[in-house]
Amino acid sequence: MDLPITITLMDIRAIVPELTLICVGLIIMLLDLVVKKKDLVALAGIAGTVLALFGTYKLYGVTDTQFVFSNMFVLDGYANFFKVIFYINLILTICISIKYMEIEKSSFGEYYALLLFATSGMMIMASAADLIVLYLGLELMALSTYILTGLMRKQPRSNEAAIKYFFLGAFSSAFLLYGISLTYGMTGTTNIKEIAFAISTLGIADNPIMYLGLIFMIVAFSFKVALAPFHMWAPDVYEGAPTSITAFMSVGPKAAGFAVMGRILMGAFGDMQAQWVTVLIPLAVLTMATGSIIALSQTNIKRMLAYSSIAHAGYILLGIIAGTPEGLTASVNYLMIYTFMNIGAFAIVIMLRSKGFQGENLDDYKGLAKSHPVAAALMLIFMFSLAGIPPTAGFIGKFYVFMELIGSGYTPLAIIAIIFSAISAFFYLRIVVYMYMKDAEQEIVLTQSPTMNIALAVTSVMVLVLGIFPSFLLYFVRYSIMGY
Amino acid sequence: MTLQQIYFGYFATMMTIISLLVVSRKNPVHSVLWMLVLFVHMAGLYLFLNAEFLAAVQIIVYAGAIMVLFLFVIMLLNLRKEEKEFRLQKQWPVSAVTAVLFLVVLVSILGKITVLPELGEYSIDMINAQGSLMTIGNVLYTKYLLPFEIASVLLLVAIVGAVVLAKKRIE
């Protein structure tokens, strides 16, 4: 039997954004050989991302769900929206890294290329319609992030973070693979839609082996989005990685993980909703608890933000637990808001890093309001938003998730989430108190650069605008997820 | 007991024993070497399952390339003195209990597995008629073209990563 090679124009069109990013990544590596100033390389990266963004924008017109490459790759509003999150994450990360990587003496062209490759991996994950593509996209993202984590080769912290991330990541992907294998064995296919079809026709929603496959896959995704008890890597890796990469991976892989989770759980395992909700509820509670409680006793801001991001993963998960399209909308909406506020906060952390000064300790924030009022005010906005205080975007994000959760009848869970959210407010406000009510112990020099200022302006304005005018983002999310 | 079952019995026993050896050797070089033996057995099992192409890949790529890379690294790291110390960590009893429990759970659940879905078109006869390599190649370059291309990017990232992490000069 000879299968003809059939690639239609539509097939190529659908992967244009991913292709663009990968090609730009290759160009960057070539450019790196001839260009001495790495700023140019970074700008090329941003330009490539904008190009890819344009491609996705063009594809937004294609509203109907399209399956291309023999049902391997799906193009729908859901995937496209996540891609927008990835682009924003990528652009902001590049903006905040330029100066920082010079200070860390790790400003390689490959850095930007790897960022692009990692992002294309995430995009493939978001668009994956087959578990094989999903697995490869996940590995592409993961391998690139492992390298980026260990990029500061001379620093033991970075090395250690890379080792931990790599080993635990590989361990979790063994589980993913086992889960895929069992699901494949039970359904005879790796295609997401066909799995859903097989589950309902074969009536195996209550089969213990399916449970096992489902749990193994959930475990792997939980690892990527850092749900407790699979979160252990996150604080260490976030602390050890270059701060710009911490910002990058506190958003990107998390969003990609949730994209996949939403697609797999609601798409492939839609018939097993009762089962996966059973598993996710304790995970969500445990995640919010560990994130909010352990963050209280942190003294390193990167570590504190790591725990904070764990807690936020718990909140985002709640929307998926709600199990309705509205719940998913709330989660996706939260992710977008989280992208802005989290990267904004990390941008301030990066600003404190200057030659010969780490600026990662909470004590370094003492008296920041006096010496650098604008930076302190921005940090205040981000902290308020992370804590979920109105009128910042963080409040809106949490609010919708909780409302959808209550709407789906999980009121006790929503109350637990609100309590942990209140607890988490303390450690965010502590930074505010440090900045505004304590006296500085030492002179702080901020590292500024034009791109950094742009990133800060964009994130802070978005945090405020989305807090005051949240509906436009929500309509956008709804429009995107409508077809899903 | 059929011949096939005896054949499987040999492979299963050997693979279990070799796996235990791989895990328990003090010297990493021995582990890698036992791993190679394991791969040969796995290739045999693959042949038994009509996966000739994978059997070849297992030997050529996995054993011949990946494991050799491990050997290189072990040599590079020069780990002589490690051999005097205890090979397991303090938490090994916990690990052992976990692994055993895991095995119990897996076996108790998976022990009852049967073939549920409709059988696909790739019957033994069909693969034999076309040849394993031909069949896989056909699928790989048509249906699975996209993952194949993604894998190429993945390998590129691996090259870049290895260079950046281990080779690149930093002033």
Next chain:
Amino acid sequence: MVPLNWYIILSAVMFSIGMFGFLSRRNLVIMFICLELMLNAVNVSLVAFSHYLQSINGQILVFFVITVAAAEAAIGLAIIIAYYKNNPTIKVDEINILKG
């Protein structure tokens, strides 16, 4: 005829053994080898499924797993080397400057 579950149990046994090794060995390289063992355990089950379901997907996936394993090996070993250059040890219980 060998039933499917024999293969799957074999795979489970290998996976558990690999997991035990990963959780308890001190040597990073051996931990990595244990990871490879776990991947191979899954491969066995995939090939078995592929054979018994008469579907080719499983074999394709195994092919990709091997590819990923190669890439992972390259990066993982590079990370280990990078670490080793700064701290000449690969004992995993001595790697803990990041904690708390």
Next chain:
Amino acid sequence: MLKYILIPLLPLLSFIINILFGRNYIKNRAHWIAVPAILGSFVLAVSACIEVLNGKVIDINVYSWIVSGSFNVSVGILIDQLTAVMLMVVTSIGSLIFIYSVGYMHGDKGYYRFFAYLSLFIFSMLTLVMANNFLIMYLGWEAVGLCSYFLIGFWFHKKSAGDAGKKAFIVNRFGDFGFGLGVILIFLTFGSLNYMEVFGAAGGIVGQTITLLGYKVDLITLICLLLFCGAMGKSAQFPFHVWLPDAMEGPTPVSALIHAATMVTAGVFMVARCNTLFSYSQTAMNTVAIVGGFTAIFAATIALVQNDIKRVIAYSTVSQLGYMFLALGVGAYSAGVFHLYTHAFFKALLFLGSGSVIHALHHAKQDDEQNMQVMGGLKKHMPITYWVFILATLSITGIPFLSGFFSKDEILWQTFQAGDLGKFLWFLGALAALLTAFYSWRLIYLTFHGEYRGDTECESRIHESPLVITIPLMLLAVGAVAAGWVGIPPVFLEHGDKIGYFLAPVLGHPEGHGTHAQEYFVIASSIFVAIAGWVIAYIMYIKNPGLPEKLFSAFRPVHKVLFNKYYIDEFYDKTIVQPVLKASDKIILAFDVNVIEGVVNGVPSLIGVFSKGLRKIQTGLLSNYAAVMAIGVLCVVGYMFFMR
């Protein structure tokens, strides 16, 4: 629509510009941004009010803030008659006080900061009054509280200012907690927070009860009492009055604007706004009336013996706010709002006048610039301040045909008509009026008459404040005299009660049962007590300056109790503040004096012990993490099969 939105947005803009660029670029030119902004708001507010006068009610949803299934929150503007009155009060007095501040705060280090906060306050206050639903009102409510907290502690290097700010913050927390619960209860009951929807549906829940701790409680009463709890906090009613006198640590324009004219009347505004709800619950109404009447007389007695010029006026404010609640409680909503409106003028005038005195003494380098015992004889040095002070005092004491007379009289007359309880409360109110007249004139006599009691060198340096201060005073004086002429009672002038008719669509118009004879009696007795208080003060402080001392020694225990404000602060300190502090001291080894910080560090330290314990799980060892993951997988599998 834009012009209505601009009313609050202009001050917000002024805040943003000043806070962003004030420190480095604007510095002491901050008023060039703040003053035009508030004047712009004022002009727009006037034009909006003219539309309302012509019978238009503006109720627009600007946009939907949160849309989530059944839960909808719009940012909307409601400008009806009640809002129009509040708009006029806030923007007109706000404008005058902004101008006054240009002179008063001149040369202060935090000049730009002051105008930034003041603008933010105006924005929040306008949000509060212009909201068309409870949530936006609540946001405005919290925001004015926050601004007030910032502004009280404006001179944070003064410890007393910082403490006063914290006190205001904490006391208001109690009230706001009640208010917040009330809003939540409203949402749970009505499924909406929009005024029109809630008030429209309020009739339907009359008589419904909910079980609370085993007791059956009337739902609407509970809602009203919770809301009133918030009003008590914000409007400094007994027992939450303690923060307001201390709040006078802030700059005087702040006292005039926030703690006399606008923010503290937010409680009155809110109860008036919810009059539909309150009208359904007699219990709640009686509570409001009794708390109001009691506070009126209670605060007045304290004001009798205070020596700090601003504290006297502060207690006077508490007392007058009590009057307003008294009016609301007996159903005379428009009388309450009318008093709110006139009170804003004469009380702002009193504060700004005292500010003028303090300003003058400050520049004359007297140490104890707020103590009336070392003032005296300022009449000849500060004639303008003196005369506006006289006008304000005449007005507040209720001398006929000035603003205060009409509004106070309206309240007393409506109270008198309201049954037996009303008669009793009327008696309290009249007595409070007597005391008001006394302490107001005492203030005048101690400050402006007689001989200067400070050192003479100081006296030579005292002179009238600059024009930028006195012009707002004179404008306010016009208001203090004439603002009440919109509410002349019908017995004097047919259709004279214009404001009552104006507000009637929102607040209704109480049906009077009293006769004209009774009304004349009430009016006559008010005039009598006003003059009696004046005469007593005259006798005690001009005729017989030694008399007060003799009286004090004769009634030393009474004086001591009054002077120490009934020991309520001490009581709170002993029963609430100290135990809490002690308890937290034990828990938190180093409890910071700063409250927010205390809370921020304190609560976590309870959880912190837990947190530190959990931290230990994060050992830093890779294999431990992997083991936790593996055990986690096992647990999840076990849980799943267990739950099945």
